[in-house]
Amino acid sequence: MKLFTMFFAFSTMVYELVLAEVMSALSGNALFYYNMTIGLYVTSMGLGALHSYRYSKNFLDQQKDLEGPLHNDLMAKLVSLELWVAVLGALSPFLLVTNDFLFFEENMIIARQSIQYFIVLLLGFLCGHELPLLMSIEEKIFKKNSMGILGFDYLGSMVGGVMFSFALVKHMKVYMISILVAFLSLIVLVVFMKSLKIKMKRVNYVLSFMAIILGVGLMDHYLWKTQLYERFLNKLFLGA
Numbered sequence: 433m434k435l436f437t438m439f440f441a442f443s444t445m446v447y448e449l450v451l452a453e454v455m456s457a458l459s460g461n462a463l464f465y466y467n468m469t470i471g472l473y474v475t476s477m478g479l480g481a482l483h484s485y486r487y488s489k490n491f492l493d494q495q496k497d498l499e500g501p502l503h504n505d506l507m508a509k510l511v512s513l514e515l516w517v518a519v520l521g522a523l524s525p526f527l528l529v530t531n532d533f534l535f536f537e538e539n540m541i542i543a544r545q546s547i548q549y550f551i552v553l554l555l556g557f558l559c560g561h562e563l564p565l566l567m568s569i570e571e572k573i574f575k576k577n578s579m580g581i582l583g584f585d586y587l588g589s590m591v592g593g594v595m596f597s598f599a600l601v602k603h604m605k606v607y608m609i610s611i612l613v614a615f616l617s618l619i620v621l622v623v624f625m626k627s628l629k630i631k632m633k634r635v636n637y638v639l640s641f642m643a644i645i646l647g648v649g650l651m652d653h654y655l656w657k658t659q660l661y662e663r664f665l666n667k668l669f670l671g672a
Contacts, residue, residue, distance in 0.1 A: 433569065434580055437584045441563075442588040443614075443616075446600070447517075448470060448473045450524065451552050454524075454525045458532045472552050472556065473552055476555075479560060480557040506573065520558065521610055522614035522646060524610060532544060566585075611646055
């Protein structure tokens with residue numbers, strides 16, 4: 433569980449920095465948007481953690497025996513959450529760019545910024561559910577001290593920040609970083625489900641579909657060199 437926690441925290445940090453990078457690039461005001469994005473993201477993570485805590489507490493109060501289907505239910509919540517995080521994390525740069533194009537006029541600045549901040553808050557809110565769920569699973573199901581989960585979460589965040597600054601952003605375009613991390617998240621999620629024997633047929637179908645889509649995106653950029661995203665941007669902004 434601790435290694436999974438570390439990777440989930442790594443992904444959360446990378447998504448946060450991708451959002452800050454894209455928003456600052458679109459606005460040309462890096463200092464303001466980095467501060468706003470990180471501030472709002474952390475705030476929404478706190479709100480998500482409070483919401484997750486209330487859900488987990490109510491669930492555990494109602495069910496004291498977490499065996500069989502009850503065990504699977506708590507695990508299923510975490511799997512479903514990670515799927516949503518991967519989807520929104522991969523799409524967030526595209527959504528921000530499209531939003532900037534649709535509400536580019538000066539008199540639409542409130543609408544544009546509201547949507548930008550909503551995307552940040554939504555992704556942060558979802559990511560905020562991760563840690564309380566992981567700690568509940570570690571403590572109530574595996575009967576272990578959950579403080580180790582907290583430590584590995586911090587370590588994963590540190591690794592995400594360092595890798596984004598010194599490796600990812602230097603060698604990859606920002607939108608490809610989000611696609612790569614989402615793709616890796618799906619692989620980790622499959623390993624997580626297999627190792628803990630979680631069976632969710634519909635999730636397997638969704639995982640397979642998403643892995644194919646994200647894999648095609650990675651191959652398009654690194655193998656086929658057709659640069660579909662660049663073409664999309666040129667069409668969007670230049671009409672070319």
